[in-house]
Amino acid sequence: MTTIESFTPVWACIVSLLAVIPIVFLGKSPNLREGSTFVAGFIKLALVVSMLPTILSGTTIEYTLWEIVPNLKIAFRVDGLGMLFGLVASSLWILTSLYSIGYMRGLKEHSQTRFYAFFAVSLSATIGVAFSANLFTLYLFYEMLSLATYPLVTHHQDKEARTGGRTYLTYLLSTSIGFVLPALIYVFIKTGSSLDFSSNGFLEGHIGSSEAVILLLLLTFGFAKCGLMPFHSWLPGAMVAPTPVSALLHAVAVVKVGVFCILRVDTGVFGIEYLITENLGAIISWIAAFTIVVSSLIALTQDNLKRRLAFSTVGQLSYIILGVSLLTPQGLTGSMMHISMHAFGKITLFFCAGAIFQATGKKYISEMVGLGNRMPITMIAFFIGSISVIGLPLGGGFWSKFYLLWGTVSGGHFAMLIVLLISSFLNAAYFFPIAFKAFFCKPEESLFEKKFQEAHPCSVIALSVTAIASIALFIYPEPFFSLAEMAASVYLNSN
Amino acid sequence: MLESLSPSFNYWIYVIIMMIGLYAMISKNNFVKKLIGMSIFQTAIILFYVSISVKEGSTIPILYHDQIHPEHGEHHEDGQGDHHQALDTLAKEHHDSHADHGDAAAGSHYPDLVIKPDDFSNPLPHVLMLTAIVVGVSTLGVGLAITQKLYGEFGSIEESEILDTIKSSND
Amino acid sequence: MIDQAPALILLIPFLASIIVALVGFRFRAVCYPLVLLGMAGSVWASIVTLLSVLEGGVIRYHLGGWEPPFGIELRIDGLNALVVVVVSSVSLLAAIYSKRTVLAENGDKVSQFYSLFLLLATGLLGMVLTGDAFNLYVLIEIAALTSYALIAMGPKRATLAAYKYVIMGTIGASFYLLGVGYLYIKTGSLNMVDIQEQLVARDLAGSPAIMVSFILITVGVWIKMAFFPLHAWLPNAYCFSPTTSSCILAPLVTKVMVYVMVRMMLTVYGAEYTFAHLEWSRIIVWMAVLAILAGSISALGQTNLRKMLSFLIIAEVGYMVGGVWLAEEMGMVGSIYHIISDAFMTLCVFLFAGIIISKTGKTDLNALDGMFKKMPLTMVGFLAGAFSLIGIPPTAGFFSKWYLIQGGINSGRWEYVVALLISSLINAVLFFRIIEIAYFGVKPAEGHDHHHSDGHDKISEAPLSQLIPLLGTGVLLLVIGLYNKDIVAVISDFLSSSNLGSGIR
Structure with missing residues (x-):
């Protein structure tokens, strides 16, 4: 495997950080401000895409920025997995920005400049996580993301936001300082290495089996952004955020960063082979299975649409973690693909939830009976998003779920197969009634008049695009499929 | 008992004096008495230093x-x-x-x-103590000045009364 | 001129203090520029000294030309060259900040205040530079006497706090003096390096007198640095003093005393005696753990901003004492690095507290109501300090924790690691409580109120003389964090030259 050195990943990371300057200074004229967000977004996407052919040809791109502690560097490295995640994040940023314009202006939110500025910072941190070359750099950007999203989550600055923000930070900071930091330092001491991710891990031979179990648990629960139970409560709590933030949080920035970190730890720090020899996959997969089932059951009971989506996210994230812990090539491919597929599906659902709130002010599912009459585009998009997240054909999610199921079979984990099937059934049970009741209720039950009234056009465009993308990914799941398959083969065939 | 103490009786004396000073600093209620205790405490140390410079049959180091x-x-x-x-x-x-x-x-x-060193007591501790005395006097001066300020502000130099005043002003 | 730089570090502020005392009576306006000039000169001289130490190794400057061990020498190696730069620059930043607050808080005693301020800086710088154990006592007392006066200049309760500080401080200094006495009896020397040579040459490690002197000196220094449970004097003293006084006292006094402890342990007694001969490492690390927890938990209960920060200082002292006593190289590196970073973080948060107090006139946490709207730049400066105290990368505080935790793991002291992590989390709670008040307001709106009234939220920033040092400190915290490798290299050089290896298991 060849490696080239290039500054491009660093640019891709900091371009949105630099965008903060024009955003803050152009705060007085909203159009220019949002304009600069878009410019930065497109530059970012272009930079990421420009690296895609190189990565697809099997080359990795590296750049070392700064040696900060003796032996520890702030370094960037783009490989298949990082590219996959970077691509999802940078493309969805543009759509989310488009959607935010509609949402924020439609609702006349305050402090929009602050909102866009921190949005840009969060994206920088996300891309930083995606492209970091070692555990230390990863941790750095992970913490940056926790702090940069705090003002976004608490945007409303009311009592509810304060409570939500408190939960958010309590969970994220206490786990990252309490679990990840000591584990990080311990690994650094034990290996004496630079903590660089390598395709077959670097822990093997440095630690004993009991240490390996403890480290794995510390690092898995420590990256609490992945929403693994029992450290998931921040996610429903963070629902106080404006919907574009929730969308970004759930589809791209925060939760996916969490699972991405776990993927990195399992593949790059421990190494799949080492996990197989120590039989560590089982621990993680049972925790993930538990989370999947319980969160799906909780989601069924939620009447608040955003909260139902939040619990659905908790479950879907554990699919990804489960996929890695199967330790089979198909499982690994499926879990990586699920990062992107779920991102497009879930962001559509959140966009829809936001659009409904924006147009009607309704937050509860029981109030949405007959909504299809009034907001047909939104509800069709919602239906498509549901299909994709459940994993039915015609939605991109089908492919990732297909690979996940294949992974359970090929690895002989039949218990996990059952878990996945039950969960899919539950997914359908909590998603379909929403779309169904919106369209096919009796006229006298309908709470809405038959009058076409959609949300702000920007929002509608954004949610239509993500919905179409979800279908398109079923027909043509590239480049995510190739990237995931390539990365999986790298992690499994390296020795 | 007494014989075992006698060669180092200067240490015992300074420790006793020091403890008297410490006792006054901690347990006295009156701020001036506390400062007197502080002076006793410091004097004990000065005594200790001076005593260690003495040799049997020696005299002051002046030619x-x-x-x-x-x-x-x-x-x-x-x-x-x-x-x-x-x-x-x-x-x-x-x-x-x-x-x-x-x-x-x-x-x-x-x-x-x-010049035989044994004929003279060691001058260095004396010199050091000159400095220490100056430090002690200035500490005492600062302490007394602060006590005066306390009296001006609280109308008392009794610790318990001042604490009562603070407590009642907080309530 | 350059050769004399070590002496100039002390002489410039000392002469400036005399001039301020003489001239300031008549021409009050002269004081502030003179103080700035004095401190800037000191910063310059200390940087020159640091550079020449980095280039040419240890500098031994003989005051008055007298050879040690008879004369007093200033002995500057990597360790105190670093610390002296920190002390002088923190004093300079505090001096810049003082422009308005001194006039507002002690308008009738400006020249006295500044004269004491400079003397305090001189004393602290002297403590760091001197290579003579008795001279150190005198300088400790110079710094202490001036700080008593600086604290007593505050309103009512400050006087009482200052009185308690006088009593405690004197006990601490006297213990130190006694300890030096025993050392002198046994070694016949007062020069630090010479004492160490005599201890080795005369094979005094087994002597009970040396052990007594070690205990006395350590306890004395602990009192002065407010090491739990000898900390009782500190919170009130720093909480009620004039804000300018707390801005220079809080960052420096405890940190310089930690330096003195390190110097005593490594240079005077030697690592072998301290760690290998006396087997106290375990118990003292436990004491440090208690100090960290006690300081952090007490801070949780405070509603007064500066009092809360004062309790944090007690916890931070626990970090450093524990780190040194881990008897492990990384822990030692971490502690010394923490002296540097903690000086700036404490300065940062105390400058912030000073700004808030002088702006609002209130001392409790509710004074911060809605500050993100009113004083955004000030809050940005504060965030740098707060994040550093929590330990968020890449601020300086993160890296000191990084090294300290590494030391704890290396030496197998998990209790210390856990205490550090708990304290970080408590710091996070403390500072996010402040951030919440400043961001949401004391009483946030109940529902989704999107139309915030902007009438009373006009931006009214702190004056430049206060903002510049605050933001400067914030930037310095980042710089110290990002360049920690170079600082650590200097510290490691010092440690390898002080023959640490023989004392470490």
């Missing part, structure tokens, strides 16, 4: 006139001019030794002069 000039000393016992001259020589010698970086050069100028 007498007749020790330097035994033959001249008898002739000009009251001679003011000669006294000055002797001081000048001492000063000069001091200057020389300064230039030589403390080389104990007394012997080279006065070959017949023998």
Whole structure:
């Protein structure tokens, strides 16, 4: 495997950080401000895409920025997995920005400049996580993301936001300082290495089996952004955020960063082979299975649409973690693909939830009976998003779920197969009634008049695009499929 | 018992005095009494330092006139001019030794002069204690000034009364 | 001129203090520029000294030309060259800040205040530079006497706090003096390096007198640095003093005393005696753990901003004492690095507290109501300090924790690691409580109120003389964090030259 050195990943990371300057200074004229967000977004996407052919040809791109502690560097490295995640994040940023314009202006939110500025910072941190070359750099950007999203989550600055923000930070900071930091330092001491991710891990031979179990648990629960139970409560709590933030949080920035970190730890720090020899996959997969089932059951009971989506996210994230812990090539491919597929599906659902709130002010599912009459585009998009997240054909999610199921079979984990099937059934049970009741209720039950009234056009465009993308990914799941398959083969065939 | 204590009785005495001072600093209610305790405490340390410089049968480390000039000393016992001259020589010698970086050069100028360290008590602790006394006095001064300020502000120098005043103003 | 730089570090502020005392009576306006000039000169001289130490190794400057061990020498190696730069620059930043607050708080005693301020800086710088154990006592007392006066200049309760500080401080200094006395009896020397040579040459490691002197000196220094449970004097003293006084006292006094402890342990007694001969490492690390927890938990209960920060200082002292006593190289590196970073973080948060107090006139946390709207730049400066105290990368505080935790793991002291992590989390709670008040307001709106009234939220920033030092400190915290490798290299050089290896298991 060849490696080239290039500054491009660093640019891709900091371009949105630099965008903060024009955003803050152009705060007085909203159009220019949002304009600069878009410019930065497109530059970012272009930079990421420009690296895609190189990565697809099997080359990795590296750049070392700064040696900060003796032996520890702030370094960037783009490989298949990082590219996959970077691509999802940078493309969805543009759509989310488009959607935010509609949402924020439609609702006349305050402090929009602050909102866009921190949005840009969060994206920088996300891309930083995606492209970091070692555990230390990863941790750095992970913490940056926790702090940069705090003002976004608490945007409303009311009592509810304060409570939500408190939960958010309590969970994220206490786990990252309490679990990840000591584990990080311990690994650094034990290996004496630079903590660089390598395709077959670097822990093997440095630690004993009991240490390996403890480290794995510390690092898995420590990256609490992945929403693994029992450290998931921040996610429903963070629902106080404006919907574009929730969308970004759930589809791209925060939760996916969490699972991405776990993927990195399992593949790059421990190494799949080492996990197989120590039989560590089982621990993680049972925790993930538990989370999947319980969160799906909780989601069924939620009447608040955003909260139902939040619990659905908790479950879907554990699919990804489960996929890695199967330790089979198909499982690994499926879990990586699920990062992107779920991102497009879930962001559509959140966009829809936001659009409904924006147009009607309704937050509860029981109030949405007959909504299809009034907001047909939104509800069709919602239906498509549901299909994709459940994993039915015609939605991109089908492919990732297909690979996940294949992974359970090929690895002989039949218990996990059952878990996945039950969960899919539950997914359908909590998603379909929403779309169904919106369209096919009796006229006298309908709470809405038959009058076409959609949300702000920007929002509608954004949610239509993500919905179409979800279908398109079923027909043509590239480049995510190739990237995931390539990365999986790298992690499994390296020795 | 007493015999085992006697060789180091100076330590025991300074410790006892120190404890008296410490007791006053901690348990007295009156701020001036506390400061008196503090002075006793510091004095105990000064005593300790001075006591460690003492040797049996030694004297203060000053060279007498007749020790330097035994033959001249008898002739000009009251001679003011000669006294000055002797001081000048001492000063000069001091200057020389300064230039030589403390080389104990007394012997080279006065070959017949023998200085035995055992004859003199160690001057260094005394010098140190001069500084420590100055520090102690200034601490006491600052302490008294603060006490005065306390009296001006609270109208009392009793700790319990002042604490009561603070408590009642908080409620 | 350059050769004399070590002496100039002390002489410039000292002369400036005399001039301020003489001239300031008549021409009050002269004081502030003179103080700035004095401190800037000191910063310059200390940087020159640091550079020449980095280039040419240890500098031994003989005051008055007298050879040690008879004369007093200033002995500057990597360790105190670093610390002296920190002390002088923190004093300079505090001096810049003082422009308005001194006039507002002690308008009738400006020249006295500044004269004491400079003397305090001189004393602290002297403590760092001197290579003579008795001279150190005198300088400790110079710094202490001036700080008593600086604290007593505050309103009512400050006087009482200052009185308690006088009593405690004197006990601490006297213990130190006694300890030096025993050392002198045994070694016949007061020069630090010479004492160490005599201890080795005369094989005094087994002597009970040396052990007594070690205990006395350590306890004395602990009192002065407010090491739990000898900390009782500190919170009130720093909480009620004039804000300018707390801005220079809080960052420096405890940190310089930690330096003195390190110097005593490594240079005077030697690592072998301290760690290998006396087997106290375990118990003292436990004491440090208690200090960290006690300081952090007490801070949780405070509603007064400066009092809360004062308790944090007690916790931070625990970090450093524990780190040194881990008897492990990384822990030692971490502690010394923490002296540097903690000086700036404490300065940062105390400057912030000073700004808030002088702006609002209130001392409790509710004074911060809605500050993100009113004083955004000030809050940005504060965030740098707060994040550093929590330990968020890449601020300086993160890296000191990084090294300290590494030391704890290396030496197998998990209790210390856990205490550090708990304290970080408590710091996070403390500072996010402040951030919440400043961001949401004391009483946030109940529902989704999107139309916030902007009438009373006009931006009114702190004056430049206060903002510049605050933001400067914030930037410095980042710089110290990002360049920690170079600082650590200097510290490691010092540690390898002080023969640490023989004392470490």
